[in-house]
Amino acid sequence: MDFRLTEDQRALRRGVRALLTGRFGPEALRAAVARGGRDLDRALWRELGAAGFFSLRLPEADGGAGLGLPEAVLAFEEAGRVLLPGPLVATHLAAGRVAGAAAGETVVTAVHGGLVEWLDESDTVWGDAGGPSGAVAAGAVPLTSVDPLTPLHRIPEDLLTGPTGPTGPTGPTDPLAVLLTAAEQLGNAARTCEAAVQHARTREQFGQPIGAFQAVKHLCAGMLVRVELARAAVYAAAVTADPVDIAAARLLADDAAVRGARDCLQVHGGMGFTWESDVHLYLKRAWVRARRGGPITESEDVLADDLIAGTGR
Numbered sequence: 001m002d003f004r005l006t007e008d009q010r011a012l013r014r015g016v017r018a019l020l021t022g023r024f025g026p027e028a029l030r031a032a033v034a035r036g037g038r039d040l041d042r043a044l045w046r047e048l049g050a051a052g053f054f055s056l057r058l059p060e061a062d063g064g065a066g067l068g069l070p071e072a073v074l075a076f077e078e079a080g081r082v083l084l085p086g087p088l089v090a091t092h093l094a095a096g097r098v099a100g101a102a103a104g105e106t107v108v109t110a111v112h113g114g115l116v117e118w119l120d121e122s123d124t125v126w127g128d129a130g131g132p133s134g135a136v137a138a139g140a141v142p143l144t145s146v147d148p149l150t151p152l153h154r155i156p157e158d159l160l161t162g163p164t165g166p167t168g169p170t171g172p173t174d175p176l177a178v179l180l181t182a183a184e185q186l187g188n189a190a191r192t193c194e195a196a197v198q199h200a201r202t203r204e205q206f207g208q209p210i211g212a213f214q215a216v217k218h219l220c221a222g223m224l225v226r227v228e229l230a231r232a233a234v235y236a237a238a239v240t241a242d243p244v245d246i247a248a249a250r251l252l253a254d255d256a257a258v259r260g261a262r263d264c265l266q267v268h269g270g271m272g273f274t275w276e277s278d279v280h281l282y283l284k285r286a287w288v289r290a291r292r293g294g295p296i297t298e299s300e301d302v303l304a305d306d307l308i309a310g311t312g313r
Contacts, residue, residue, distance in 0.1 A: 003235065005074075012071055014098045016078040019051055024082050026154035032085055033281065037151035040086050040107060049104020053088075054095045062096055069176070073183040073238040080187025083285050085149040089180045089292075090126055098124055111155055112173055112292055116140065119153040129294035147284040154193070175246045179237055179295040182246070182253035185289050186227070186234050189256035192282050193223040199268055210267070219263045226256040236239075245300035250293050257286035 005013070023044055024032075032041070048054060056072050065071075073090065079088055091101050100106030100123075109122035116125060119140055140153035197220050200211030210216050230252040237245040261283035265272040266300035272279045283309020293299065 003239075006007055009071060009074060012067075013074045013078060016051075016053070016075045017081070018082035019047070020078055020082045020084060023047060026082055027112035028234040029083060029278070029281070033148050037085070037118075037145065037147075037149055038120075040118060042107075045086065045091075045107060046104040054092045055102035056092070056095045056103060058102060063102060063301060064070070064096070066236075069179070069241055070235065070238040072180060073234060076180045077190070077234075080184035081191045083149060083188070083281055085118075088120060088184075089177050090117075092180065093174065093177060094124070094126060098126075110177070112177075113201040114155050114157070115143075115291070116153050116155060117150055117292075120151065145288065147281075147288040149281070149285065150288045152287045152288075173292075173294045173298075175243045178250050178299070179234070179241075179246045181289055182230075182234050182237075182250045182294050185253035185257035185286060186230050188286050188289070189223070189227045189230060189253070189260040189284055192257075192260045192279070193220070193227050195279065196220050196223060196260075196264040196267040203269075216267055219267055223256075223260045223263050226252070226260060230256040244302055250299045251296065251303075254286070254293075254296070258283070258290060261286050 016133070052065045053075055055062075055064040056067050056075060057069065058066070060066040066232040076088065076092075087107065087109035091104075091106075091108040093110075094106075094108040095102035098106055098108050101108050106124060107118070107122045108124045108126060109116055109118050110126040119125070139156055141156070143152040143154055145152040197211070200216050200220055201209055203210050232247070233245070233249040233252045261279065265279045265283060268277060268279055271277055290296070
């Protein structure tokens with residue numbers, strides 16, 4: 001069986017990358033950081049809608065592109081590469097079910113485990129406390145997010161009303177949301193790997209690039225191995241859409257993103273710890289995204305249950 005990307009899929013990835021790098025490049029990223037996670041760029045959101053980012057999986061008869069989960073994973077991988085802010089996953093999953101979501105006219109967020117992203121900038125909340133964002137915000141408690149581009153609120157338990165969207169009050173997070181988040185983590189990990197290698201090639205110490213030193217080579221090689229393992233798992237899960245495959249992909253992608261950002265920071269040395277370097281933004285995003293799919297133990301339990309059941313995966 002041939003698992004290589006088709007020409008159409010490669011063209012889709014190139015198109016999404018061109019759109020995002022052109023519209024949300026380094027300067028736009030820093031401008032968003034300076035705003036402190038406020039004032040979601042509605043114009044960009046509508047551009048994403050017009051480009052089909054949110055309606056990618058909707059049937060053509062409903063105004064969508066009629067593509068599948070593998071194509072959505074490619075798009076979200078590119079979003080992860082540039083640290084695109086906003087509740088992308090929730091809005092994508094709401095397309096076709098919430099008016100205006102597919103076109104980017106409505107910003108939809110979701111509650112996961114009592115936490116909700118971008119509550120103040122969203123129009124609708126799905127999940128444990130589904131409904132208009134204003135009604136949920138009335139009792140929500142703002143939190144200090146480690147990621148400056150992911151503002152967070154905690155929803156009190158008395159507002160957790162039931163499974164009106166991607167999550168329920170006691171049920172697991174929607175596997176599709178977990179997979180698309182894993183795709184974002186994969187893009188994050190791939191970008192930090194590239195940044196580490198680029199820095200290792202150009203930064204010189206003792207008269208030669210630091211990439212010539214074995215310790216740095218090992219760091220970069222380890223990052224690449226984790227990225228490719230995560231990529232294989234995420235792409236495979238996009239084909240099967242199996243909850244067990246998605247759980248495995250989530251664990252590998254989270255590991256690649258978090259450890260990759262840490263190793264990238266190590267390769268950059270002292271400058272990697274500074275605010276001026278973008279490395280810390282990738283690490284902070286990886287930390288926050290690793291919590292979006294619920295506790296790590298939930299995915300580990302899915303894999304453990306499958307092994308105990310002896311399905312032979």
